[in-house]
Amino acid sequence: MKRLIKNGQCLVDGHLQVRDLLIVDGKIAKISQHITAATPVDQIVDAQGLFMSPGLVDLHVHLREPGQTDKETVKTGSLAAAHGGYTTIAAMPNVIPAPDTPERMRDMLVLNQRDGAVHLVQYATITTARGGDELVDMPGLKDAGAFAFSNDGNGVQTAGTMYQAMIQAARLNMAVVAHAEDDSLTYGGVMHEGSVSKRLGLPGIPSVSETAQVARDVALAAATGAHYHVCHVSSAATVQVIRAAKAAGVNVTCEVSPHHLLLSDEKITRDNAMLKMNPPLGSEQDRQALIAGLLDGTIDVIATDHAPHTDAEKAQSMLKAPFGITGSETAFAMLYTKFVKSGLFSLAQLINWMSVSPAELFGLNAGKLTEGQSADIALFDLTTPFTIHSDDFLSKGHNSPFIGEQVLGKTVRTIVSGTDAYLSKD
Template sequence: MKRLIKNGQLLVDGQLKVQDLLIEDGKIAAIGTISSSEVAVNQIYNAQGLFVSPGLIDVHVHYREPGQTDKETIKTGSQAAAHGGFTTVAAMPNVVPTPDTPERMANMLAKNQQDGAVHILQYATITTDRGGDQLVDMPAMKTAGAFAFSNDGNGVQTSATMYEAMQQAADLGMAVVAHAEDDSLKYGGVMHEGAVSKRLGLPGIPSVSETAQVARDVVLAAATGAHYHVCHVSSAATVQVIRAAKQAGVNVTAEVSPHHLLLSDEAITTDNAMLKMNPPLGSEQDRQAVIAGLLDGTIDMIATDHAPHTDAEKAQSMLKAPFGITGSETAFAMLYTRFVKTGQFSLAQLINWMAVQPARVFKLTTIGALKVGAPADLAIFDLTTPTTIQKDQFLSKGNNSPFIGETVYGQTKLTLVDGETAYQA
């Protein structure tokens, strides 16, 4: 099977350049000026005026299967990823039962492979059932195919447990990917503790809940040499801790979610569970700090934390509704519209944070760039036509997005995974 992408705009040395791209047997066979009369192809896609990007990589998604398939399934979640231009994702282990044994990991990987519209990497838990202090058999989980270790949704509360996990992960050459949250500092909160929470009369979560655990963990990472990756950084103080740790030579990397770049707690004007996520939206100072951290390299990448829930759950008060919003289908367009079109980021920077850096940090050596011989994982975006985000266009089961109704640029036109169509508008 040969496919030719004609007249697309590719990033070359940070600038858009019109080039063709030939795909053969699931790989990129050539990039340049390619005549369809000289190469016998099965299919030609005219990408004139469109941006041809490396497939985006999202190291933080929640697919809810097994156990909560009313919220999402591997099939619907991965279709949503393809709709957003993602070709590789990493699924968090907060499913029921959790992938905390080699057998469960093998089952998850088989299901991911069977139902996935994109490549799905699978996290193992750090501890049994994602809680307590009993470490999983980390060497066996690596052998079974685990991508990395995470208890995402919960912070590891005991220092000794995290220390021992990092020691083993360092020996295995694996990453510990942390949802940093000290439960003793949450105080039953449902949003960021600050002027807005006080005005709305809603219990707040102080940002030190995140920062205190990151501060602990970078010390443990320094002591063990482990690769410590911080999920969804949300506060200015956390950015400062990570920046200092990097300057000290600690092997720490970090991600930020689109919603923490796009919104602060000032967006919460009423008791609205569509704006309830964990970590919560911080202050405007926090938002500016995570943007600055991304720009100066303190934060390495953007990851969606795609977290679907049912309409009924999110119709409740913030006091009762679950934390989390969807992100796969809105991330690129929202970030391109708010930051690239306004000149705050370049397109090359955005692709670096959404494709190049996730591949580099997690040693995914064959993806993250368009190059001859690489898998034909790519996304084609329309950067010039405005569209409105509508929930009836979502392929995810979850409609829990605060961005429904936004006018954006950057609609996905085509997503290819190993040269095969995963999504087409």
């Protein structure tokens, strides 16, 4: 099948320039200022006025299947990703049962392949059922197709367990992707510990619960040589630890979530579970440190931590509601509007953090618009304002604090391996 995209605006040396792009049998066959097909094409897509981006890459999503399909499924979660311009996503293993054996990993990959609307890679757990100290069969899980190892949703509590995991992961040339949280320092909190939590009378989680475990783990990564990737960094102190570790030559990378860049705990003016996530929103000082960490290269990528829940669960008090917000369908538009349009980030930087860098860090065949590459492309309208409505979500989860925001950067079309995975009805 041949498709020709005409007049799209591509980033060339950091600047938008008009290009045509020819897709043949799911791959990019040619990119040029003007393409006239030598033979007839099956479809011509007019991308006049649209930004033609490499498909976005998300290293951190929760698809909830199997075990919690009332919240999300592989099908709905991957469709939501496509709606947000993502063409490759990495699914976390906090499902029931968790992919903690080679057999379960193979079953997950069959499900992902069958129902996924985008390219899906799958994390395995670090320990059995994401808890305790029993390491999984790492070599067996790698052979079965695991992307990397993570207990996301839980921090690995025992240093010796993490040390042994890193030793094995280093031998296998696989990454350990950590939700950093020392349970002994969380104190049953539901939001960031600070002046806001005290004013609202809600139990707080001190930032040191994250920072202490990251500090432990970078020392273990230095000792083992493992690739240690920190999920959803949220505090200024953690950024400092990672910055120092990188300067010392430790193989550490990290991600930040859109909500931690966009919001601080000052936005929590009442008991509102739409603003309950783990790690919690930090102080404004933390938020500014995260932005600075992106700009100076300490933070490598932006990942959504897309975490859908049912409407009923999120209608509860922060004391009872689960942690997490959705992110796949709002990330690009919110970040483009708040940071690129304000001049703080360039469009090229944003695409690097949301597509190029995550692909490069984890060796994914993604993040590029080059000839011979899989035709994974997102077309965005950067000029027409629209309002984020939950009715437009393809995710089962509507738990987003960004509903009602007027933004730019609407996804018009998402193409995966040359085929439409999402097409706007407008």
